[in-house]
Amino acid sequence: MNDVKTAETVLRVRDLAVEFSLRGSVARAVDGVGFEVRAGEIVGMVGESGSGKSVTMLALLGLVPRPGRVVAGSVRLRDIELGALSLRELARLRGRQMALIPSDAGAALNPVTRIGSQVGEGLAAHLPELPRAERPARILDILKRVGLPRPEQQVRRYPHELSGGMQQRVAVAMGVQLGPDLLIADEPTTALDVTIQAQILQLLLDVREQSGTSILFITHDMTTVAEICDRVLVMYAGQIVESGPVVDVCTAPAHPYTRALLDAIPPLGGDPPERLTTIPGAPPDPRAWPAGCRFAERCRLREQLGNPDKCTSLAPELASDGAGRRSRCHFTGSAAEAVVR
Numbered sequence: 001m002n003d004v005k006t007a008e009t010v011l012r013v014r015d016l017a018v019e020f021s022l023r024g025s026v027a028r029a030v031d032g033v034g035f036e037v038r039a040g041e042i043v044g045m046v047g048e049s050g051s052g053k054s055v056t057m058l059a060l061l062g063l064v065p066r067p068g069r070v071v072a073g074s075v076r077l078r079d080i081e082l083g084a085l086s087l088r089e090l091a092r093l094r095g096r097q098m099a100l101i102p103s104d105a106g107a108a109l110n111p112v113t114r115i116g117s118q119v120g121e122g123l124a125a126h127l128p129e130l131p132r133a134e135r136p137a138r139i140l141d142i143l144k145r146v147g148l149p150r151p152e153q154q155v156r157r158y159p160h161e162l163s164g165g166m167q168q169r170v171a172v173a174m175g176v177q178l179g180p181d182l183l184i185a186d187e188p189t190t191a192l193d194v195t196i197q198a199q200i201l202q203l204l205l206d207v208r209e210q211s212g213t214s215i216l217f218i219t220h221d222m223t224t225v226a227e228i229c230d231r232v233l234v235m236y237a238g239q240i241v242e243s244g245p246v247v248d249v250c251t252a253p254a255h256p257y258t259r260a261l262l263d264a265i266p267p268l269g270g271d272p273p274e275r276l277t278t279i280p281g282a283p284p285d286p287r288a289w290p291a292g293c294r295f296a297e298r299c300r301l302r303e304q305l306g307n308p309d310k311c312t313s314l315a316p317e318l319a320s321d322g323a324g325r326r327s328r329c330h331f332t333g334s335a336a337e338a339v340v341r
């Protein structure tokens with residue numbers, strides 16, 4: 001595989017904003033999100049419920065539901081500006097160049113259509129030039145590639161006759177069958193038990209290894225990010241608050257929110273911690289974002305620093321360190337932070 005640090009950019013998102021108009025008020029669910037995904041890279045997008053991960057993902061796919069609307073920003077897949085495409089062109093692009101692996105394949109698969117036909121529908125829609133007679137072999141081939149046991153039998157089955165892990169393998173097969181540049185995996189393992197989760201994560205790593213596919217991996221779970229991602233984008237209250245290589249972010253988080261997310265992970269083996277911290281409080285209301293830092297009310301660093309006014313009066317920028325890391329905190333890496341550590 002290529003070195004992802006020097007690989008070309010597959011997805012470039014700039015200043016993306018999505019709003020929902022709700023009975024006289026406007027909720028800015030995604031507020032100025034920008035990031036890149038390079039060829040062969042697995043990028044995690046992590047954050048608590050409501051942080052804007054799903055709405056960002058839907059905006060990338062051109063599927064933000066009403067009353068939501070993309071109000072600003074640019075999304076480029078290779079050299080295609082997605083905002084400039086017609087609905088028909090976008091629909092063509094989905095599946096062929098950009099595909100979604102849903103969180104619950106059991107719910108996403110059509111319950112009354114056999115597995116083979118469902119995989120075949122994608123081929124027929126996006127690859128009409130493939131002769132009909134060649135479809136069955138191609139379907140079996142892709143199902144074998146994703147490790148579905150006994151694919152010759154499974155193609156005749158309905159989704160409910162497959163286990164959760166097998167359903168998820170079918171969803172991965174449908175996502176990768178046309179060799180997309182970008183796979184968006186939306187919490188693809190949450191509905192599965194732990195051993196099956198590990199198998200599906202390994203399958204995504206295999207897909208990347210074999211095809212060089214880039215993956216945007218959406219999750220609320222830092223442990224999963226640490227397991228399979230190269231880089232991570234940490235979302236909070238509609239914005240990216242930290243991004244960087246996973247190893248660096250997990251070993252030395254720059255933003256207090258990232259630190260709080262990491263503190264909430266139970267350790268593997270070893271002695272249990274004296275207390276497992278959850279993050280007290282709740283994110284602010286997207287209909288009225290606070291003027292200063294959106295994490296200020298819940299921030300331990302701010303508390304330790306004696307509640308500086310700056311945190312609540314001035315919104316921090318997402319500052320870059322020039323070496324691939326970004327953080328949205330007035331006091332990240334500052335002398336003041338060093339004192340309280």
Ligand SMILES: Nc1ncnc2c1ncn2[C@@H]1O[C@H](COP(=O)(O)OP(=O)(O)OP(=O)(O)O)[C@@H](O)[C@H]1O
Pocket residue numbers: 020022027029047048049050051052053054055056065066067068220286
């Ligand atoms: N259809 C909708 N109508 C109104 N507001 C919405 C809609 N969908 C999402 N939102 C709002 O957008 C914000 C971001 O939600 P989003 O679903 O993207 O969060 P998330 O990080 O994906 O959370 P989760 O992990 O629970 O899926 C939330 O404040 C949510 O209430």
